[in-house]
Amino acid sequence: MPRARRANPSGKKGRGSRAGTRADSEASDDEAASDILSHCSSASETVSLAEDGNGSELLDYQSQQEQREDKLKEDVDNLTDKSIKTRQAALTSLRLSLSSHILADVLTERRVTLMDALERCLKKGKEEEQSLAASVLSLLCIQLGSGPEGEEVFHCLKPILISILTDSSTGSSARQSCATSLGLCCYIAAADAEDLISSLCCLEGLITSYYSDNGAKHTALHGLLCCAIQSWALLLTMCPASRIQKVLESHLPRLPGMLSSENVNLRIAAGESLALLYELGRDLEEDFFYEDTDALCVTLKALATDSNKYRAKTDRRKQRSIFRDVLHYIESSECQEETIKFGLEVMYVDSWVRRRTYSSFKEVLGSGVRYHLQYNEVLRDIFSLGAPLVLDAAAIKANKISRVEKHMFNSAAFKARTKARNRVRDKRADVL
Structure with missing residues (x-):
């Protein structure tokens, strides 16, 4: 089951140092008093402006x-x-x-x-x-x-x-x-x-x-x-357990045949469905066993390391990523966790059942899936997210990075990355 985590919009301020000169102390006291007087004198004006702003937004x-x-x-x-x-x-x-x-x-x-x-x-x-x-x-x-x-x-x-x-x-x-x-x-x-x-x-x-x-x-x-x-x-x-048992008996022996299809999307759909069937089987029986698991793992490993040049590079990359996850789950029963962020919330998709469910809604909703995860009660009920969050403007603003801050952060990261690469590329750099 995915777990929803709500980010805390407020932060704790650190306690300042008590060391300092008397002049500094008096100056800080004067500034604090000035701030209090200024706040008190303009309190009613600020409230009225906030109310007017919220009203216009509404x-x-x-x-x-x-x-x-x-x-x-x-x-x-x-x-x-x-x-x-x-x-x-x-x-x-x-x-x-x-x-x-x-x-x-x-x-x-x-x-x-x-x-x-x-x-x-x-x-x-x-x-x-x-x-x-x-x-x-x-x-x-x-x-x-x-x-x-x-x-x-x-x-x-x-x-x-x-x-x-x-x-x-x-x-x-x-x-x-x-x-x-x-x-x-x-x-x-x-x-x-x-x-x-x-x-x-x-x-x-x-x-x-x-x-x-x-x-x-x-x-x-x-x-x-x-x-x-x-x-x-x-x-x-x-589906109920009785139906799952029939599906395992009829499809586990034959579904691996689709892994040899020439179509990459069909191979991926078959691989993800195999992982899902294994998960459903293990939910029914802790000691679930399929006799051809070893042969299946050999096929999955080949797909997870496929480097055939006649396939498109994007197809190879997508295929290897998916089949690494499928192979890892079938061998160890551990599903790779996926993190979905929307608004101030985070959802963790940590099973193949929920992975299939989220992918199905994402396919239909496209880029609107995060909006629906925030506000659509149908999706929030399916993914056990509870009622939609109601946040005030201050909480949203506190968690939103301004364009200037984002630009400065990206610029600093770009400069650091460029310097690191130049050091490596420089032929005069010492090779250790």
Whole structure:
């Protein structure tokens, strides 16, 4: 489980030295008295200015929020327009707005209208429109959460997502978005076990088809398989022990076959899922054992040290980093801890279950994931962060580094780094 730590915005001042001359003491006393008189004389003025500042900031925020809500209503109305470009523009705007801001109240009010519009886009739209609609559906569930509203949206649109996902004539990007949306929406808003199992079986069917023909027919569908594996792994994190046991028996022997795929993202998705399966198996049994672990570790070690030149440098670097973590966990049962900072808080992701969960939300929210971790109650509940922090302006200002300070720090670091490198590069330097 990730642990949240709240930074202390206040600092303790050190105690000064008692040594000094009498003149210095009298001068400091005079300065202190002067400061007190100055503070007392301007106290009321300072308070009134602070209140005026907070009031104007509050009015600005309310004004901006109203503008966002008006824009959202306009975008929802445009989803029923006859023009394809207008509908796609509205979906793109909704995706940006919902990933960057919390608009749960206005979404709850217009839930039915938006749900009907997304249904039409998914059923009648072409590939790009279907892909955008599925992404907006994921964001809608992140905003509404696991309450009755979120359950209603997912229960109504789940059959359409499955229909598009299993239709081989549909465009690949639309199927990928539907695979991601099916997994995330089910994770958030599944009403009962039946919704979970049916979604899991749908995603599992795509993975099993890869096993059946050794991936020969799936070269063009690697992106879809990656999304299906990641959503399938996300849903496994909330499955009962009986289901996990079946998955371990059926997938542990065959999932390593994907590690030889020519697609780096598919190899990584398979490797992370293997680490997740080992973690789930060890949660069921302390002495969990898989007989082919030694052979698997040999394969993982080769991927963790891969230096083949025919692969892109960025792909090799990404692959080595991931598979070092996977190999380390399978050999030692220790997961590399990841630190996520947002606002004044820090979250530690120290298990493959939480790593998969965070990655799934990050994939959908993009750069807005930290904002949602700060203020979205749905995500804060999932990651056990508690209620959103309410901080006053003084606390925020005390923890914020000014641009000048940041520039000075970067300049000093740059100069120090340059000097160190020059000493090494200088041919006249002594070699010890």
